[in-house]
Amino acid sequence: MNILYITYDGINEKLAGSQILPYMKGLSGKGRYISVLSYVKKNLEPSFREKIEKEFCVKDIHILKYHKYPSFLATVWDIISGSVAGIFLAAERKIELVHARSYVSCCVALAVKKVLHVPYIFDIRGLLGEERLDSGSWSERSISYRALKYMERKLFRNADFVVTLTEKARDIVAGDFKVSRDRIEVIPTCVDSARFNIKSPAGGKKYDCVYFGSIGTWYLLSEMLEFFKVYLSLHPGGKFLLLTDADHGKIIKEAEGIGIKKENIDVRFVEYAKMPETLSLCAFSIFFIKPCYSKLASCPTKLGESLAAGLPVLTNYGIGDVDKIVEPNGVGVVVKSFVQDQYRAAVKDMERLLSDKALPDRCRAVAADYFSLEKAVEKYDRIYNTLSRV
Numbered sequence: 559m560n561i562l563y564i565t566y567d568g569i570n571e572k573l574a575g576s577q578i579l580p581y582m583k584g585l586s587g588k589g590r591y592i593s594v595l596s597y598v599k600k601n602l603e604p605s606f607r608e609k610i611e612k613e614f615c616v617k618d619i620h621i622l623k624y625h626k627y628p629s630f631l632a633t634v635w636d637i638i639s640g641s642v643a644g645i646f647l648a649a650e651r652k653i654e655l656v657h658a659r660s661y662v663s664c665c666v667a668l669a670v671k672k673v674l675h676v677p678y679i680f681d682i683r684g685l686l687g688e689e690r691l692d693s694g695s696w697s698e699r700s701i702s703y704r705a706l707k708y709m710e711r712k713l714f715r716n717a718d719f720v721v722t723l724t725e726k727a728r729d730i731v732a733g734d735f736k737v738s739r740d741r742i743e744v745i746p747t748c749v750d751s752a753r754f755n756i757k758s759p760a761g762g763k764k765y766d767c768v769y770f771g772s773i774g775t776w777y778l779l780s781e782m783l784e785f786f787k788v789y790l791s792l793h794p795g796g797k798f799l800l801l802t803d804a805d806h807g808k809i810i811k812e813a814e815g816i817g818i819k820k821e822n823i824d825v826r827f828v829e830y831a832k833m834p835e836t837l838s839l840c841a842f843s844i845f846f847i848k849p850c851y852s853k854l855a856s857c858p859t860k861l862g863e864s865l866a867a868g869l870p871v872l873t874n875y876g877i878g879d880v881d882k883i884v885e886p887n888g889v890g891v892v893v894k895s896f897v898q899d900q901y902r903a904a905v906k907d908m909e910r911l912l913s914d915k916a917l918p919d920r921c922r923a924v925a926a927d928y929f930s931l932e933k934a935v936e937k938y939d940r941i942y943n944t945l946s947r948v
Contacts, residue, residue, distance in 0.1 A: 559946055561585070561592045562653040562670070564644060564663035566636075568624065569596040570606055575830055576859060577747055578659070579614040584935030586615035590942065593618040593651050595644055595666070597636060599626075620647055630702050637662060641669035648674050655679070655945050657938075661686045661706065664713045677718035677945050684723065685730070686710075688852035693775050711735065719941050721745050724878040727855035743941060746857040746879075748934040751925055754834040754866035765824070766793065767872070768840035770801035770833065771860055773809070776853070778846040781896040783813050785844065785872070788901040790822060799840060800825045801833070837867040842908055846896065849876025862929030865889055868918030870911050872904055883928055888914075889921045 563582065567573050582592050598621055610616050622640055625632035644666045648656065656678040658667035667678035687706045690696035696703045714720065714735040720742045722728045728742045767786065773779050786798045798818075800809060806825040813823050828836050837843070843864035847853060857878045864871050871890035873880055884890040891907045893900040911917055 559590055559655065559942060560651055560653050561590050561655050561657055561942065562595060562644065562648055562651065562676075563592050563657045563659070564595045564640070564666050565659040566597050566624070566662040567659065568598040568600075569594060569610070569619065570598055570600065570602050572830060576749070576863075579610065579616065580748075580750055580931055581935060581938060582616050583614040584931065585938060585942075588935070588939050590939075591618075592616060593620065593647060593653065595620045595622065595640065595647060597622045597624040597640070597662075599624045618651070630705070633662060633702075637665045637669075640666040644670045645673050648676055655942060657681060659683060661710070661713065664717070665709060668713060668716055671716060678716075679719045679721060679941060679945070680713055680717035681721040682723075682727070682731070682855070685727070685852045685855045688850075688855075692848070692850040692852045717741075718945055719743070721938075721941070722855065723747060723857040724855055725882070726879060730855065743937055745934050745937050746929055747859045747862060748929045748931045749859070749862040749866045749925060750931045751866040751922065751929075754837065754863055754925075755922060756834045756838045756867070758838050758868075763841045764797070764839040765799040766796040766841050767844045768799040768801065768837060768842075768869070769844050770837070770863075771845070773800075773802055773804040776848050778848060778896070779809065779812065781846045782844055783816060783818065784896070784898075785846070785893075785901045785904070786813075786823075787816055787818055788898055789905050790818065792902070792905050796822060798823045799836075801828055801836060803827050833863070834867060837864070837869060840869060841912060842872060842890075843867075843869045844872045846874050846893075847877045849874060853877050862925055865921040865925035865929065868921050870908065870917060870921055872908060883924065887920070887924045889917075889924045 565578060586592055594616055602621055622643060625636055648670050653676055656667040656670050656676055658664040658678055659681045660683045664680045670676050671678055687703055714737055720731055720737055722731060722744050723746050725744055728744050731737050731742055732739045769782055790796050809825050845858060845860055853876060861871060871884060874893050875881055881892055884892050891904045893904050
């Protein structure tokens with residue numbers, strides 16, 4: 559079966575290494591020939607293309623330039639140029655199915671379907687319009703938001719299958735857009751568990767808690783630091799490791815500003831390839847995310863990666879399906895609000911969890927159950943099979 563995979567997230571971005579390319583490798587192994595149409599912010603280096611071909615079995619890569627300014631017109635241009643490229647590519651490669659990652663890619667898929675009658679999967683990744691509202695970058699009266707909501711209805715109505723990251727998002731899509739539930743599959747952001755299953759060093763854990771990833775907009779640095787301040791009041795020698803490419807000096811300054819000493823915090827950046835080894839030095843993972851409507855459709859990649867590394871998680875309510883996964887399975891603590899009483903209770907709950915010697919294996923088992931890359935590939939493959947018979 560010839561598949562056209564369209565991504566607005568560049569295939570040479572960090573995200574692709576965990577959330578795009580591994581799926582393609584798995585699906586290629588099932589006899590799918592995948593052509594990739596990817597927008598990129600920076601040129602694709604020949605060495606990177608060779609790496610993709612060798613490691614992920616992706617040999618047919620077509621590149622379009624991503625445009626950013628002016629925002630609305632740039633996106634419209636990207637959709638037009640992508641639609642032209644997608645139609646010609648689909649015709650040339652005799653494409654039988656288009657797999658569109660997120661909204662802009664799906665606009666291209668819709669154009670391909672209208673011209674060539676090729677079915678498409680709308681892999682939504684999140685509720686884009688609501689994300690823009692919740693981040694404050696758009697208003698309900700903005701042209702961008704109104705145009706997106708107009709297109710959103712068309713994208714869902716014409717989609718042959720929809721993939722969401724969470725059960726809550728499936729409920730929203732089924733209810734608000736009247737998509738039949740048997741045409742919606744939940745496939746969360748998954749993880750290659752084998753990569754993260756690294757034994758802790760013989761000397762024990764070097765850090766109490768770890769945060770890894772970007773900071774800003776959604777991820778609440780101030781609240782995480784306030785939690786750690788409470789943690790230090792109960793564990794004076796505690797150490798907080800932050801793995802990020804954000805401004806390290808600014809983070810340390812904010813920590814010191816609320817009374818956290820420099821020796822209790824370590825801020826640095828590590829390559830993704832070294833992340834599993836670094837996580838093995840930590841006792842538990844923390845991530846606080848702004849709880850808002852759009853985040854009901856979100857599944858943080860760091861949740862699956864933390865559990866696959868054997869780390870329990872400390873997080874907050876209002877994010878995707880975490881309330882159905884974390885505490886019911888005994889693999890972490892979920893705070894209801896960002897206040898000191900909640901933080902103190904969370905510290906005690908985490909202490910109890912960490913005293914359980916079976917905890918790391920339980921975390922890995924939950925990761926394998928909910929966030930398995932192999933299971934995700936199987937689900938996508940079943941969808942492909944279903945649509946090949948349409």
